[in-house]
Structure formats: structure tokens, C-alpha cells
Amino acid sequence: MNVITASDSIKYARELSVVIPTYNESENLPILLGKLKEVLNGIDYEIVVVDDDSPDQTWKIAQQLSNENERIRVIRRQDARGLSSAVVTGMASSNGKVISVMDADMQHDETILPDMYRAIAEGRCDICIGSREAPGGGYGDWSKSRRFVSYTAKALAYLALSTPIKDPMSGYFALSREYFDRTIDRVNPSGFKILLEFVTRGDNPRVEEIGYRFRNRIYGETKLNATVAVEYLLALIDLRFGWLIPNRFVKFGMVGVSGSIVNFLGFAIASGLGVSVPLAVFIGVQSAIMWTYFGNNLFTFSPIRYRGMSYLRGLVLYEFASIYGLVIQLSVVTTIITYWPTVNDYLGLKYMAYMVGVAFAALGNYFIHTNYTWNRLGYKLAMPVRS
Ligand SMILES: Nc1nc2c(ncn2[C@@H]2O[C@H](COP(=O)(O)OP(=O)(O)O)[C@@H](O)[C@H]2O)c(=O)[nH]1
Ligand SMILES: [Mg+2]
CATH class of the missing domain: 3.90.550.10 (Spore Coat Polysaccharide Biosynthesis Protein SpsA; Chain A)
Known part of the structure; x- marks a missing residue:
């Protein structure tokens, strides 16, 4: 039938x-x-x-x-x-x-x-x-x-x-x-x-x-x-x-690049005002953290962003999570220099080692922010999902 x-x-x-x-x-x-x-x-x-x-x-x-x-x-x-x-x-x-x-x-x-x-x-x-x-x-x-x-x-x-x-x-x-x-x-x-x-x-x-x-x-x-x-x-x-890089990571990268400019500007302005170098570095880093938190919240993690009163709670989590990236960056750069001391003799190689550190730190930060800072649903640590 x-x-x-x-x-x-x-x-x-x-x-x-x-x-x-x-x-x-x-x-x-x-x-x-x-x-x-x-x-x-x-x-x-x-x-x-x-x-x-x-x-x-x-x-x-x-x-x-x-x-x-x-x-x-x-x-x-x-x-x-x-x-x-x-x-x-x-x-x-x-x-x-x-x-x-x-x-x-x-x-x-x-x-x-x-x-x-x-x-x-x-x-x-x-x-x-x-x-x-x-x-x-x-x-x-x-x-x-x-x-x-x-x-x-x-x-x-x-x-x-x-x-x-x-x-x-x-x-x-x-x-x-x-x-x-x-x-x-x-x-x-x-x-x-x-x-x-x-x-x-x-x-x-x-x-x-x-x-x-x-x-x-x-x-x-x-x-x-x-x-x-x-x-x-x-x-x-x-x-x-798209099969290779999640869109969310691209957004995170864009915010990150703008953050390094803010970092540099913060440092340059503070130094220009006659602040000591360590304090100027601190001001640069803090400006970049505030800026990238704002940018990532609004842009990268927009659908699950922190709003209203919880915005500050997110910022505190973000500050803590950023330490993770800092540690990665320090470890990568010191590892490179330890195993390949000639890097110390050339400024170009030093910059490259630094950038390799930044790249690893970005991956680490992305991982921690996806799974921790903006993981408001409490999933267990997992590989980042595609946005
Ligand atoms: N349902 C819906 N329609 C939209 C939205 N944004 C734009 N449109 C409609 O999509 C069409 C194209 O948008 P338009 O503003 O004319 O874009 P343009 O022609 O590129 O300037 C129009 O019919 C809009 O009314 C939206 O967010 N939702
Ligand atoms: Mg139209």
C-alpha cells in the first residue's frame, strides 16, 4: 500500500x-x-x-x-x-x-x-x-x-x-x-x-x-x-x-592582540610620567587585563557574558586565571633560553623566544578561560568546544 x-x-x-x-x-x-x-x-x-x-x-x-x-x-x-x-x-x-x-x-x-x-x-x-x-x-x-x-x-x-x-x-x-x-x-x-x-x-x-x-x-x-x-x-x-580553529579562539586572539597594544601603551604612558619601571610594567599589564577582560566578555564569550553585579566577580576570576598564562610564558621562555643559550646573544632570537612564549600563554589562557573563567555551567575541564 x-x-x-x-x-x-x-x-x-x-x-x-x-x-x-x-x-x-x-x-x-x-x-x-x-x-x-x-x-x-x-x-x-x-x-x-x-x-x-x-x-x-x-x-x-x-x-x-x-x-x-x-x-x-x-x-x-x-x-x-x-x-x-x-x-x-x-x-x-x-x-x-x-x-x-x-x-x-x-x-x-x-x-x-x-x-x-x-x-x-x-x-x-x-x-x-x-x-x-x-x-x-x-x-x-x-x-x-x-x-x-x-x-x-x-x-x-x-x-x-x-x-x-x-x-x-x-x-x-x-x-x-x-x-x-x-x-x-x-x-x-x-x-x-x-x-x-x-x-x-x-x-x-x-x-x-x-x-x-x-x-x-x-x-x-x-x-x-x-x-x-x-x-x-x-x-x-x-x-x-573552521575545522581547525574554533571561531571563539580567533576572537580571543583578536582581543589578545589589541591587549598587547594596550599593555605597551600603559607601560609607555606610565614611564613617561616618571613612574619606576616595575610599577610601569604592572600598570601596563593591569590595563591589558582590564581591557581584554572587557573585550573577551563582550565579544568572545558574548552569549555567556558576565553582566551587572557579576561583572566584577568575573574580573577577579580572570585575574587569577591570567596568572596561569604568565606562568606558562615564563616557563617556555626560560626553557628555551636554558636549552639554547645562544638565544641570549641575539636580540632577534630573544624576541622570537618571547613570542613563542606568548603563543603558548595564549593557548593556555584560552583553555583556562573557556573551562574556568567563563565556564558558568560548571563543566569538568574539557577540551574547548567550538562556539
Ligand atoms: N528577522 C530579521 N531580519 C533582519 C535582521 N536584520 C536585518 N533583517 C532584514 O534583512 C533584510 C536585509 O537587511 P538590510 O538592513 O536591508 O541589509 P542591507 O540590505 O545589507 O543594508 C531586510 O529585510 C531586513 O529587514 C534581523 O536581525 N532579523
Ligand atoms: Mg537591504
Whole structure:
């Protein structure tokens, strides 16, 4: 007997799902949905709006629209935020054979969506990208600086991931249900650009790009801010080396490098004020400890950070834990010098020995901070886990 289960019939209920992540898009969303209704005429589609509890109540407007139109579904997330995870949530709940993603702000030209859909439905590719770099595409009136940033990001993606895609930064794309199913387990939903995740983590997808002209935003404002550049670099490092280095360690390293600058500045300023050398060293080290505690708490261990009154308790733990790194650094440097005394005769070699000590101390500190300082759940000492 041929049993059709509920999930089978739901899974392939539609030809196309359009996932639209929204945050404060109450003015744009109704206009976009009207336009989609026109261009998608003839395709059996559904729309999945994923709103992160927007203060402007985009979710409410979306719910009203969904009451009038059974093709529209709304997911209101009250416990999560973030563009990539919203997109993945929407995709996971969708039931089209082709899944597409587009912004709500009308910067993505909806008129190419049917072509993108057909490219996949007809089996020409696994991923179809709405591309500003393909024939017919363009950036609209972007400023020189914004073009430069976009060009640099693209070049970095090419260097790090050797992807031949012309517009890897696009937020406008579609993929097949089959490709989604076989890739989603490997995708990092907190990754920066979700398209890059799908392209890179999958098994050589066939990619096609369809050109469109990027439009200016008329209503609302962009949610991108300055932290995006850092997030992007982290995402590239994770995509390239994630199997080797946990992302959290990369963050820890970044904070550490900034900490050594603070350390030096603290020492230099204190010495300049005529303080004795040991005291100046102490001031340098303490400034670096306060600074890196602040940075690691906010950035590296953000989801489990110390807040409010417990911030100081964390600092005390951090100070104690840092002694561990200090001991490692001292041991490594003295060991090198003991077994290889010529190091003492060359300044360059001395610096190198010192840096080897710093590297071991960083590993040790990372280990102790992950397992002790920020291990608020009381796990037994274990190897660091991937963030
Ligand atoms: N659900 C959700 N949507 C978001 C979030 N951040 C941005 N968006 C939506 O994602 C789309 C792209 O964001 P936008 O600010 O336009 O980025 P830009 O086009 O790169 O400037 C828009 O539809 C936003 O409303 C978020 O944290 N959660
Ligand atoms: Mg936008």
C-alpha cells in the first residue's frame, strides 16, 4: 500500500517558497508583497515572513496580511535575533521545492524571481543568485566608498574561498530543496552571509547568476553597522579554517592582540610620567587585563557574558586565571633560553623566544578561560568546544 504521510504532503506542497526576513520593515513589506503577487502569478508559491519581534510591529502587519492571503505565513521570533538565523528558520519551516530568500526593503528586484525559480525548477542549477555583477546587473547609485568596501569583501572571499562567484555578497538567492536538505546540517546559522555558507559548505553546487539592478531603500533603514566588517572576516576564517580553529579562539586572539597594544601603551604612558619601571610594567599589564577582560566578555564569550553585579566577580576570576598564562610564558621562555643559550646573544632570537612564549600563554589562557573563567555551567575541564 502506498502510504502518504502528512509530512510528505506538506513538504512538497508548493513549487516555490519565498523567505523574507524582516526587522522594522512595516512600510516596505505590504508594498513588496503586493509586487510579488503580480510577478509570481502562475507559480504556486508561499511567502514566509520571519520577523524578530520588530518594535515597529512588522509582524502584526504581516499577520493581518496573512489573514487575507493564505499564501502568506508569519513567524514571529521573540527569543532570537539575527539575519542569518532568521533566514535559516524560515527555510527550515518552508515547504516549496524551490526555496528563495529576499530582503523586504525592495532593494532586490522581484521581477527576476520567476527566472531564478525556473533556473532551479528546470534543473539547470542548485543555487541561483540574484547578482549585481552578472549581465544586466548593477549597484544603482552606490557611493565610491561603498563600492570599494563591496569590492574588497568580494576579493577577500575569492582569496579565502577561491569561489568563482561574481556576487558572493548577495542576500538574494534561491536553492533547490534537495540541495538545502543535504547542506543545512553543515551551515552555521550565525554565519555572516548565509549565501556564502550554502555555497561553501556544500558539495560543489552548480551555481547560476542572474543580473539585477540593486535599488535604493526608500523606507526604513539598513540594519548593517560597523561590526559587520569584523563579522565578515570571522565568517571567512570560519569557512576556511573552521575545522581547525574554533571561531571563539580567533576572537580571543583578536582581543589578545589589541591587549598587547594596550599593555605597551600603559607601560609607555606610565614611564613617561616618571613612574619606576616595575610599577610601569604592572600598570601596563593591569590595563591589558582590564581591557581584554572587557573585550573577551563582550565579544568572545558574548552569549555567556558576565553582566551587572557579576561583572566584577568575573574580573577577579580572570585575574587569577591570567596568572596561569604568565606562568606558562615564563616557563617556555626560560626553557628555551636554558636549552639554547645562544638565544641570549641575539636580540632577534630573544624576541622570537618571547613570542613563542606568548603563543603558548595564549593557548593556555584560552583553555583556562573557556573551562574556568567563563565556564558558568560548571563543566569538568574539557577540551574547548567550538562556539
Ligand atoms: N528577522 C530579521 N531580519 C533582519 C535582521 N536584520 C536585518 N533583517 C532584514 O534583512 C533584510 C536585509 O537587511 P538590510 O538592513 O536591508 O541589509 P542591507 O540590505 O545589507 O543594508 C531586510 O529585510 C531586513 O529587514 C534581523 O536581525 N532579523
Ligand atoms: Mg537591504
